[in-house]
Structure formats: structure tokens, C-alpha cells
Amino acid sequence: MTDRKEKDELLGASSVAVTRGGASQGPVDDAPPSYTLSAENGPVQPNTLLLAGTTIYSAGAAASPPLYEVSFAIGHLRESNTTVSLSRFDHVVRATEQQVSVPRVSTRKKHIYDLKRALASRLTNPTFMYFLESQSRGTMGHFGLKTHRHRFGTASGYRAYKASRPRPHADLEPQDIAFVAKDRGKGRYEWRDGGSDGEKRLVAHETSENGIYKLQVVVPLSQRERDALVALWCLHLWWEIASANVEPMSWEQGESRLRPSVLLDPVH
Incomplete structure (x- = not known):
């Protein structure tokens, strides 16, 4: 079992800070122990899964x-935020020849992944306003998120595309659809x-109510699939919440935007 010191270190773990328009840091992986047993x-x-603050827990297990x-x-x-990093905690069982009967969990x-939002000041429209950049060779790669609408114009949810870059520093280009998030109200x-139809296997149910965010995964997934799904869930929440949190334009801002057109009006 994990002792008190290890719990304090775990709960106090720090991560990469949000940047505004800056480049993300590359992945730094710890060397694996000699003997490991992990979910991978x-x-x-x-x-x-329950998102509480900055941490994602399993909602079905106490503590x-x-x-x-x-x-x-x-x-x-x-x-205005542009980058948020996502890290996974690997809980590993370590065993040595002297401690076979009492394994140690580390x-x-x-x-x-890095969750990204394209800069609003760009002159050209990017393919994806919200996207994921892989930071580890063990992931499913890059993804881009787009809203999806019915042919009648009403929003019906989101589509997550696998994506790639044709050259370094180029915008991500969409490939196959990996996941579809359908709005159920x-x-x-x-x-x-x-x-192609976005009507395949049901993977998870997402709920957001009174600031409580849950993702109920209903099928077994590989570690790579669940990592991608969790990252896309967080990216989708960011999009939804950021759009809802846009502050209304003040009277002074509105007046300053209207003033040039007023000054151009002819004087009679």
C-alpha cells in the first residue's frame, strides 16, 4: 500500500502551466522500474471518470x-488560453527478489497530450480551432475537434478527427473520424x-451538471484509446465552457467600435 509520504507527493504533483501563445514543452518520461505490472x-x-478541479479520478472507488x-x-x-497539458498517472507494482511477498506500489x-486552441489573431482560419498534440510515442497521435451540424443547420455535436502535419509547423490536416460526440441535451x-457514418460502437456517456463533469466509459478500451478519449473529453469541455464564459462587450467597447462609422457619416 502507498504510505502517507507517497500520497502527499502524488496529490501535490505539479504539471506544465497554461501558456498563452507559447510553445509547449516536450515529453519527459521517467525510466521504468526493473519489474512492473501496469494497466498498459x-x-x-x-x-x-470524475473531473474534479485539475484531477481525474475513478468515481466508482472510494479514495x-x-x-x-x-x-x-x-x-x-x-x-484566451492556448495550451493545457494532460498527464497520466501510472501506478506501478515494483517487486524485487527480496520483496516478492510485499510488492511496493509506486x-x-x-x-x-497537449490540449490546444488556435490563436484568435491569426490571419488565416486554421482547420481546427481546438486540437490535441501528442506528447508521447505511446498515444494514438494528433487529433482535431470540429462541431458537427445536421443538414438543417442545428448543432448535433462534435467530431474528433485523427490528424497529421504534412510538414513541420504546418496546420494539422484531418484524416479519419476517430470519435463522435452526439449532443443529447x-x-x-x-x-x-x-x-464514415459516425454510428458505430457506443463508447461512453458524458454528463455535466452543476460543475460536476463525468465520463462513463461503457466498453473495455486499450490504454491508448482511453487516453485519447479522456483528452478529447477535456478538450470538448474546454470548448463548451470557454464559449459560455465569453464576457459580454462593455458599453465603452461597443461605442469605440461604432465611432469610426459614425465619423464617416456625411454631415448634412
């Missing part, structure tokens, strides 16, 4: 250790596998 060796079973951490509380993000934090979304 098999599928991750269905469970419900469960954290599973993921974002570098800034999603609920406080605005459209925790490693691994930077897996009242802060509820249904996440499914992607594809």
Missing part, C-alpha cells in the same frame, strides 16, 4: 488514486466510435 499490459475495463491530471482547471479556461506521471453527450 491489457484493456482498461469500463468505469466512470481512489488519481488517474489523470490537467495543468489548469478546465472550468476556469477562457478562449506512481509515475507521464505527459501524454442538458449537458449530456454520447461518445461513439467514428467512421
Whole structure:
């Protein structure tokens, strides 16, 4: 079992700070222990994830250790923020020849994705306003998120595309649809596998109510799939919350925008 000192270190773990327009830092992975048993060796079973502040826990286990951490509380993000890092906690069982009967659980934090928002001051429109940049070779790669609308113009949710860069520093270009988030109303979304029709396997249910954010994963997923799904869930929440948190224009701002057109009006 983890002693008190290890718990304090785990709960006090720091992450990469939110940047405004700056470049993200590359991944730094700890060296693996000599003997390990971790979730990466098999599928991750269905469970419900709870986002509380900057930490993501399993909601089904009392006093469960954290599973993921974002570098800034999603609920406080605005459209002016540009980068948030997502790290995964790997809880590893260490055993030595002298401690076979009493294995020791240790925790490693691994930077897996950067959640990104394109700069609003750009002259050209990017393909994705919100996207994921992989920070580890073990992930499914880059992703871009787009809103999806019915042919009648009403919003129906989001589509997450696998994405790639044709050359360094170029914008991400969309590839296949990886996941689809369907809007079910009242802060509820249904996440499914992607594809040409976006009507494949049901993967998870998302709920947002009174500042409580949950993702109920209903099928076994590989570690890479769950990492991508969790990152896209956080990215989608950022988009939704930032859009809702846009402050209304003040009277002074509105007046300053109208003043040039008023000055150009002919005097009769």
C-alpha cells in the first residue's frame, strides 16, 4: 500500500502551466522500474471518470488514486488560453527478489497530450480551432475537434478527427473520424466510435451538471484509446465552457467600435 509520504507527493504533483501563445514543452518520461505490472499490459475495463478541479479520478472507488491530471482547471479556461497539458498517472507494482511477498506500489506521471486552441489573431482560419498534440510515442497521435451540424443547420455535436502535419509547423490536416460526440441535451453527450457514418460502437456517456463533469466509459478500451478519449473529453469541455464564459462587450467597447462609422457619416 502507498504510505502517507507517497500520497502527499502524488496529490501535490505539479504539471506544465497554461501558456498563452507559447510553445509547449516536450515529453519527459521517467525510466521504468526493473519489474512492473501496469494497466498498459491489457484493456482498461469500463468505469466512470470524475473531473474534479485539475484531477481525474475513478468515481466508482472510494479514495481512489488519481488517474489523470490537467495543468489548469478546465472550468476556469477562457478562449484566451492556448495550451493545457494532460498527464497520466501510472501506478506501478515494483517487486524485487527480496520483496516478492510485499510488492511496493509506486506512481509515475507521464505527459501524454497537449490540449490546444488556435490563436484568435491569426490571419488565416486554421482547420481546427481546438486540437490535441501528442506528447508521447505511446498515444494514438494528433487529433482535431470540429462541431458537427445536421443538414438543417442545428448543432448535433462534435467530431474528433485523427490528424497529421504534412510538414513541420504546418496546420494539422484531418484524416479519419476517430470519435463522435452526439449532443443529447442538458449537458449530456454520447461518445461513439467514428467512421464514415459516425454510428458505430457506443463508447461512453458524458454528463455535466452543476460543475460536476463525468465520463462513463461503457466498453473495455486499450490504454491508448482511453487516453485519447479522456483528452478529447477535456478538450470538448474546454470548448463548451470557454464559449459560455465569453464576457459580454462593455458599453465603452461597443461605442469605440461604432465611432469610426459614425465619423464617416456625411454631415448634412
